[in-house]
Amino acid sequence: GPYCGNVMPVPKEIILDSNEAMIHFESRSHVSGRGFLLSYASSDHPDLITCLERANHYTKAEYSRYCPAGCRDIAGDISGNVEEGYRDTSLLCKAAIHAGVIADELGGQISVTQQKGISHYQGIVANSIPSLDGSLSDKRFIFTSNGCNKSLSLEEGFLSKSQITASSYWEETNEFGQLFQWSPDKAWLQVPGLAWASNHSSNREWLEIDLGEKKRITGIKTTGSGSTMLNFNFYVKTFTMNYKNNNSKWRTYKGILSNEEKVFQGNSNPSDIVLNNFIPPIVARYVRIIPQTWNQRIALKLELMGCRIMQANSSFTHSMWQKPSQSTETSLGKEDRTVTEPIPSEETNLGLKLTAIIVPILIVLCLFLFSGICICAALRKREAKGLSYGLSSAQKSGCWKQIKQPFTRHQSTEFTISYNNEKETPQKLDLVTSDMADYQQPLM
Template structure:
């Protein structure tokens, strides 16, 4: 006998898979033998792993009971045992209430250990010396004690965990553990679903069954990623496990997968209507003559409107999907009619598959020859997911309902990918055949690889400290940089201000005396004193060089600034000096006039013969056409006592000469007029 199942309690729905209090024995000649006695509790004995417990666990076990399990694994392997919970009363020093583990089976067995005690924590695993073990549980008269829950695996899985381990028991951001068979228990709960994740208080292996990464009857390796928690965890029904809604938690966990969980095109429309067929479908005309059809093309998940519904309500109805090519199908999602007025849904179904559409195989329970019955929907609107472990590799998938509510009706989506590949490569779509298109591979969706990109639970304190220090350091560095930039900018402006000569802020008491060193000596009235300079001389003269020069006694009058400023500060003027008579002047550092078009013309320096009220400007008009002379700018200089007469060039008597206009005169005076001489005050 390859497999035997014993059911202790059943639900009202034919007892196909709805198990509330379960005791399952999987007996295989290569792995396990049997259990016997009246004290056996929840039990699943798989090929390489399993779970067993005392009767009534986690409630108090009854008096005077006994149970014995015989376990055998592959030759050359040892068996590892780990307690998830242990609470056996030891009032009689393990004489009447105890658990014994023996090497071997039968009369030649040898005791490994005898265990009892209330609330004992067993962190260390127990290892057999061979591939056969006998476990014996005995209870006498007692007052308390939950009993025990024990998991086992072969020595190839030293990372074994129990069905009671939670995500919060592990602090690593990523870790891998082996879940034993039989973790679909009636005690314990989980919160959340994939891909959002599970609350850290959830049972680790039960969540793995819910996510579809391990089988309840086989167990398996899980790769877990821990990350920061979310405000709310949704409830969902998947793989016979119902998760409950959960509140905010510090952390959550999810599972790394192969990535072969993408949708295969029913919802998106990649699977055409002609690829969906059924044994029959429901249709009728309403009171106003409108025809309502519940055809197979309506069996697309999350599409509005009614679903597919069978015309007949019997076990021979089916819905078939042609994927056009062989696919690796890893799961299925179903829902009911989704129409509030029609409470139709399928509560249990089989899955068949075929390569050619004629020869069909039924998906079996793991390690058995029994057809697997999948739990369907419990209402007409909620989605239910079931995973195929191992995956199905076929072109045709057929759903055969075995239980339903009112009428057979469902919508579905298949999950999977191309065979032997985690991701489907890109291929150009095939050419059109008739009126239908084959599957478009580039439109098939795929689940992303799960990576740990958030905060781990173990690093909460470090992250909190870092969250405080990092902003403080950033702000401090920013302030320092701003201070350095502002200081540099202030110094640059200060240096620029020191190098610029601003007349209103110079010390007037000594600047004129300093200018006397640069003014020409007094000569005749007809003698012109011309000074030439270049812009490079101005840049060579710094503020520190100007300082010592500007030291003398104050002038009696406010003097014109042109001559002194040119000689001392070498600033550019807006007036053009007269051309030099001596063209052979070859001073090694000449004061050449700036280029026309780049700088303004220089102003002629005033003669040092004495204070004047206004000095006419001698202009060269030989190169200008008549009537094109520009008007000179108005300039006023205040003087006391002396009279100033007009000077004019005899060669340009035909042209009206322009003079600076004294303050208060609206325009230039006539050529033949002299400026009025201010009267000396008495």
């Protein structure tokens, strides 16, 4: 430097010999006081953009860019949602976090497709970012999806009552003597009417879902009691997630860069739907939602998003779920890494079941065969011993040369052979240097 606008322009490329750069900015007085915008790219991510870039800055129908970390709290609005798309005036990276495409802690690669705009964009709260309702626009944009964001309850039809349980539930009797049960089977978002409500108000309450098999869970939608009445203004403000598989212990879902349990931001009113994504996704059969804070009483309706394991192929792994760099990976605990562990498909599970049947049969057959071999060997050994004793009594002095089985010569260390006959003194045979070609193997 110094660099100043068009007078002393910044070169297109600045090569550094270190991993740090300090930029000293000086400006004269200005009416708006807006400061300046700085962006940079490295050889690792030459398509890196800033948090302030919007979709209407691009004209291509499809493009890919790399978002930096920390764009969630950047000032700037987004309009729309992940299902219908976002208004083209929305901030790209902030919308990607809202859609659950990347994590704010890491950033990541995004793939964008521009489409024709719609007349109205509905805003929702997702991943702690509120999006606004938007009006008609010429264009909108959507993010390339991996397809693993379907409703798990709708995929299987409504799950049975036995597949959703709770620590407790509230039974209410109104002024007319009618009994209302806020039972856990009412917790499905698609089921109209009451929600699940706990009988007690403590952070030891939980709602558990059994998905029947291991599934990849990428998100959760929650809402409250749905009632606008002051006496039933129930909803969960924050919650944590536990998960497990068959015959395993409950594990706490943790942050992507920390070893602490992740606290999800829930609802701020009893009626709006809030979306939270799991990055990385949870792979489990059982999940528990554990409310941490709530309004008046714990009450919840929910929907789990994800897909079956067999749907997760090589194209499923998105850059946002890839392992962080080495410096980042050291912050991840074993429990976090097991979340994204590859799980066998259903076809593989069928093969494992068949193997579990065939293998024991083969083992039994092998045991029978082995037993037969052992019996035969024992009989032969017994016969051989009888022959050996007969030869020994006939000719004690020349017994070694009477045996006709060949003995292969080996380089041997010194060892001692003793006879148990009390009348004979023990003899020591030095086999280190002697020629062993004349000796034959004893059957003892």
